[in-house]
Amino acid sequence: MALQSLDITARSATTTPSPGVRETEKVAKLIDVSKCIGCKACQVACMEWNDLRDEIGTNHGVYDNPLDLTDKSWTVMRFSEVEVEKDKLEWLIRKDGCMHCADPGCLKACPAPGAIVQYSNGIVDFHEENCIGCGYCITGCPFNVPRISKKDSKAYKCTLCSDRVGVGQEPACVKTCPTGALVFGSKEDMIQHAEERIVDLKSRGYANAGLYDPPGVGGTHVMYVLQHADQPQIYSGLPKDPHISLLVELWKGVLKPIMSLGLGLVALTGFLHYVTMGPSETPEDANEHQHGR
Amino acid sequence: MTNHWVDIKNANLILIMGGNAAEAHPCGFKWVTEAKAHNKARLIVVDPRFTRSAAVADYYVPLRAGSDIAFLGGVINYLLTHDKIQHEYVKAYTDVSFLVRADYTFEDGVFSGYNEAKRKYEKDTWMYEMGADGYVKTDPTLANPRCVFNMMKAHYSRYTPEVVSGITGTPKEQFLKVCEMIADTAAPDRTMTIMYALGWTQHSVGSQMIRTAAMIQLLLGNIGMAGGGMNALRGHSNIQGLTDLGLLSELLPGYLSLPGEKETDYKAYIEKRSYKPLRPGQFSYWQNYAKFHVSLMKAWYGAAAHKDNNYAFEYLPKLDKMHDMLQVFEDMHQGKMNGYFCQGFNPLAASPCKAKIGRALSKLKYLVTIDPLATETAAFWQNHGEYNDVDPAKIQTEVFRLPSTCFAEEDGSLVNSGRWLQWHWKGAEPPGEAKADTEIVAGIFVRLRELYRKEGGAFPDPILNLTWNYAIPSAPSSEQIAREISGKALADLEDPKDKTKVLRKAGEQLDGFGQLTDDGKTSCGCWLYAGSWSEKGNLMARRDNSDPSGLGNTLNWAYSWPANRRIMYNRASCDPSGKPWDPKRKLIGWDGAKWGGADVPDLKADSPPADGMNPFIMNPEGVARLFAVNKMGDGPFPEHYEPFESPLEANPLHPKNPKAKNSPAARVFKDDLDQFGDAKEFPYVATTYRLTEHFHFWTKHTRLGAIMQPEQFVEIGEDLAKMKNIASGDRVRVRSIRGFIKAVAVVTKRIRTLEVQGKKVYTVGIPIHWGFQGVAKNGFIANTLTPSVGDANTQTPEFKAFLVTIDKL
Secondary structure: OOOOHHHEEEEOOOOOOOOOOOOOOOEEEEEEHHHOOOOOHHHHHHHHHOOOOOOOOOOOOOOOOOOOOOOOOOOEEEEEEEEEEOOEEEEEEEEEOOOOEOOOHHHHHOOOOOOEEEEOOOOEEEOHHHOOOOOHHHHHOOOOOOEEOOOOOOEEOOOOOHHHHOOOOOOHHHHHOOOOOEEEEEHHHHHHHHHHHHHHHHHOOOOOOEEEOOHHHOOEOEEEEEOOOOOHHHOOOOOOOOOOOHHHHHHHHHHHHHHHHHHHHHHHHHHHHHHHHOOOHHHHHHHHHHHHO | OOOOOHHHHHOOEEEEEOOOHHHHOOOOOHHHHHHHHHHOOEEEEEOOEOOHHHHOOOEEEOOOOOOHHHHHHHHHHHHHHOOOOOHHHHHHHEOOOEEEOOOOOEEOOEEOOEEOOOOEEOOOOOOEOEOOOOOEOEOOOOOOOOEHHHHHHHHHOOOOHHHHHHHHOOOHHHHHHHHHHHHHHHOOOOOEEEEEOHHHHOOOOHHHHHHHHHHHHHHOOOOOOOOOOEEEOOOOOOHHHHHHOOOOOOEEHHHEEOOEOOOOOHHHHHHHHOOOOOOOOOOOHHHHHHHHHHHHHHHHHHHHOOHHHHHHHHHOOOEOOOOOHHHHHHHHHOOOOOEEEEEOOOHHHHOOOHHHHHHHHHOOOEEEEEEOOOOOOOOOOOOOHHHHOOOHHHOOOEEEEEEEOOHHHOOEEEEOOOOEEEEEOOOOOOOOOOEOHHHHHHHHHHHHHHHHHHHOOOOOHHHHOOOOOOOOOOOOOHHHHHHHHHOEEOOOEEEOOEEEEEEEOOOOEOOOHHHOOOOOOEEOOOHHHOOOEEOOEEHHHOEOOOOOOOOOOOOOEOEEOOOOOOOOOHHHHEOOOOOEOOHHHOOEEEOOOOEEEOOOOOOOOOOOHHHOOOOEOOOOOEOEOOOOOOOOOOOOOOOOOEOOOOOOOOOOOOOOOHHHOEOOOOEOOHHHHHHOOOOOOOOEEEEEEOOOOOOOOOHHHOHHHHHHOOOOEEEEEHHHHHHOOOOOOOEEEEEEOOEEEEEEEEEEOOEOOEEEOOEEEOEEEEEOOOOOOOOOOOOOOHHHOOOOOEOOOOOOEOOOOEEEEEEEO
């Protein structure tokens, strides 16, 4: 879902400058893990707003369902049972999904022109019509978020409801969150709100409560309030100090001198993709038809 | 709820016990996070499982399923021995100073008056000592050993921290930490709210668990206060409305009660319920019983109910016994019923002991289900393999399925847990042939009435004379029904203070139950709802959320029964002289002429504090009862009894009295007696519950719900998993004496092994949501496992504590 082109500040694999006359406020979604009850209303709202329905899966011996992000589940709750202090069990429930990095590794890694864009409000969006399905965005993502659809071989992830935000609404997940664990606003306001929450958490004995806004990716437009900000990894493997993979940085370094060939390379990649993957729609469609019956 | 959802934000301390609000009431739970975020509130969760509520709690402690009275009784003992009570409040507003009859006794777990053969108490001795003046005798010095205070103190002195820990499995230090936190709210400017749900009601001693908690709140002065109260979280959006409107077998609308089969005399019926004050100067609001009753009969029977026929008293059925869910299926199981109308109810899934329910339904000639969904009950005769292993050829019951609308497909009101009648508007047209429940039931009624008209019958009058003046008789509108329930004047109503004035003209809607009369001049379908649709219009449809006091009472949002009052017993938020205990949370006050403020005062609005009218106006005492007199079926003071299926040999409080192992007055049918499992064969404590992702047995019919939680599972702790060689994700079979289910195992740290009476107790958690209808993966009905025993007061089954065994498949 695209915002107006005036709001686009960065595009993947593109050398022409982006429009720059309009400035919008940087936005952020703040996920307060200490208020989250793991009800999954955000997962439902995400599928409803985006008109997606994931498969009805199975139980894997945990509360997490669907078990992982998919092309249709752009956000999932990850439940972990930890004892930071001995005999003091905590059930840390983290809403996982795209972090909307200020320095997005996916966009850097993407070889398809305009398949990944960044808006001036900070949202990183995939334009699937330009996606060639190479999966480089996954390599580029320090948070392991994008998922390639088996149906159309395109990458999908949370859009931070750029379509809603573009018309002044909050993301669907924020709108539906019953406990106020999800809040949305300007990044500045969200940082301030987080600071108040951290004071409260410290008063409840969480000495290491803090904001997760990792500098390694230039900060993020989805941030967490964590009870144990010194150990983000206990929240189902939230990276402690995320960076864009060295491979991606290297690849960008090599690519830059031959940027003039960029377009040709993309065309080639696209051609190769067509040759190797083929027109896969027919059998998938047939499958769906059967499901439909 | 004595208070309401929004009011939770005013609490200093929140105790969630006997419920799991984050899981089952995630939307209302926002007020808990609000209290934490903006009122620095602390949250305690006490539960056999570390729940989603516990995930955001400041303090969690485990306890054994079914041992809540031991825990709460221990809290009472702590408050009394550490002198952490709100003295002024307790003295003024409870019955502590009342003297108890000399022949009331409690010996080794059994109260006086026990009839073992009937499993019932004769409750004459459970009463106060009465003076010659007709009032209860009191001792304000509290020196008399027979005063309620000392009786209570003696009763709970047995509940020491060591005893509590030995019964509940809660480590002693953790129990004491909870006591300390709770005791802190005895200060007049500190309040605790208690949020509970079916985790308390669904026990053979469920009502008494709730009572014990209410006693704690009274001792702390937390009833009637903003941010306090006893707050029952209702499990369906309109289950509060169901009880309000009298859909329980022994009730009439507004908690009026049906006459018993011996109550054939109208005057005696009314007098018995019009309680005279037990202390001087008290309101004893039930003295108005006749006004409520007569107005109800006028709403139902119009001109056919008049003074000369005692307002059609003979039309009312006279109750032989309670016909609650367990009793109905017992009767059906005994072949005493031919047909059953099952409206918005899925008993095959929702009632205990699925096998018995299935056998019972098989004995019917016909079953009618009125439901938006294809329920398991409607398909009870189909073979669904292991999930419903029946032989359809052997079942002769004819099943009629009448598709009804969902709430969003009709206009109407829902009553929430906080007693708010909130009007809602149709959001979508019903699918297919679905009709509103009112249309289905009215259609049946109109045809039945026609048959009675033509063919007569044993007693056609109550059917033929029923008021049925709806615009479309076969499809009454929600608006017309709501107006009828709220009530109107049938003749001009004079102002009792000034006879020249007319309060309401004939035909006008009434302003409230204060205008009801006992002479047939008013009609009202439910006195508690009177005024919800007045001449000002439909007050339930109001959506003004302005909140001048900041306490969240929003008096112009919807309509709250009774009388639009938001916090019940709010007179108790002020001291006897009329000053608020906590000026920062002032609900009401006395301005020299009348009571008023941020809420509708809960007493006679012009009764000056000096007159001493006490806050608990529905009690003839005027004060709250710590000693329940004869109001409970199983004792005036709550006592811990073991669940009917217990891992223990005896009640640790009464180890030598087998009669007092389980609640002596809980109801067990003869054919269910041999259906209790033994700890030797079924060593693990099981408890059933809901998950956030699902609503009962409904949302497995929706794809989104099914995606979120697709497949049946059970939860066990790591110790039991190790013993049984079960890993997360393995398939297991859980078996009770009544049947088995198979599910995926979730092995979790959140269920702990508890140390009880020197032995280890393991808990098996069983979510209830699966069945053999819908789009989620088919599963077993959890109530295949549960026992058929009813609480002595409500006959609610014991779903929260029973015995099972578990094996890896």
